Amino acid sequence: MARSPFSPSFWRSPLRGAWLTSVLGVVLLGGITVLFVTGLLSYAAYNPDLSPVNDQTPGKGFLGFYLFAWPTDPHWLYRLTQGVHVTLGITLIPVLLAKLWSVVPKLFTLPPARSLAHALERISLLLLVGGGLFEFVTGVLNVQLDYLFPGSFYPLHFYGAWVFFAAFLAHAVLKTPTAWRTLRHLREETTETEKATGSTPPDPHPPTVSRRGALGLVGGSSLLLFATTVGQDVDGLRWTALFAPHGRRDPGSGPGGFQINKTAAYAGISPAETSDEAWRLVVTGRGRTVRLSRPELLRLPLHSSALPIACVEGWSTGDQWWRGVRLRDLAALVGYDGDPPDVLVESLQRHGAFRRAALRANQVADPRSLLALLVNGEDLTPDHGHPARVIVPAAPGVLNTKWVARLTFGDL
Secondary structure (H helix, E strand, O other), rough: OOOOOHHHHHHOOOOOOOOHHEEEEHHHHHHHHHHHHHHHHOOOOOOOOOOOOOOOOOOHHHOOOOOOOOOOOOOHHHHHHHHHHHHHHHHHHHHHHHHHHHHHHHOOOOOOOOOHHHHHHHHHHHHHHHHHHHHHHHHHHHHHHHHOOOOOHHHHHHHHHHHHHHHHHHHHHHHHHHHHHHHOOOOOOOOOHHHOOOOOOOOOOOOOOHHHHHHHHHHHHHHHHOOOOOOHHHHHHHHHHHOOOHHHOOOOOOOOOOOOOOHHHOOOOHHHHHHOOOEEEEEEEOOOEEEEEEHHHHHHHOEEEEEEEEEEOOOOOOOOEEEEEEHHHHHHHOOOOOOOOEHHHHHOOOOOOOOOOEOHHHHHHHOEEEEEEOOOEEEEOOOOOOOOOOOOOOHHHOOOOOOOEEEOOOOO
């Protein structure tokens, strides 16, 4: 028996072949393209070119060519795009692993390069395999464990996505025509044809399951992961979100009974500093500074917005009924009576990312963008940002800053 993976007879599974590889490849072609697009949209939603406090990926250069001012309509936009990104990514894990399993013998073929073209194909294959594993592993760690991985998630995942997708695109250009021909002309039973083309092992083990059976196992595994993830975005199905711990976590009951990703205790917020006696909101712009207590804010014209919270981990809440002072009205207090400018929002929090966040002028100007003081008819709870938090339509959850201490309008 061959003991070296560099020997063709080492790989003896009868399931490997052009048919199974082609089916899995076509599924990944569509799925990974959607993942890449929704991932780029997620990055754009942070407005990374607006201010250094939003940009966790310095030196991106031409890779940021597509960035645009993130819109506020529809108000559920980020909830949709990031929900699709995370749910689809988890759902595709069995497909990716099966695809890698089906082609792993090709990584051990000798000689390593028969020609320049073959060498380039092998390099792209290594980048494809390594990049795919890296992107999926870091993505799952971010969703499941608040990202326990060396280095910052944002630049690693961003640059890794471009490397992986470039290799994926090159591989797709090379292999998609062959895959389509295989699916059109090759049936599972034509193993002799596959042997002639080197698609199956020369000395396979006796089959214990058909390729369609193996494909069904992969599809069933993906369906199971989908069913235990998608509930993170559906209120009535949150109990099913076993693979989305933030979305499944019991938020309690009452007006503040909806998900959070950061508690007041974790952020280092003490009750003494958020009391009505101690806390003041500082609003600055155009050389003016206004300090407002919470009772003073409550005496200003209040408005309501029905908006969700949606986070990068893929979970989201349903629409909550927020009430507070419009951001554009606060801008008017410091001299911006017309079109309001960008704003830098600073929080009292001492721990965790995005203690400061910048919002674009179009987000400030939207009448639904509030410095919220109440939610669902009652005061904000400490974990939901008491005494005041920002809520903006279609923005990622970390830009809806909690425990707001200062708003600086103008050039950032």
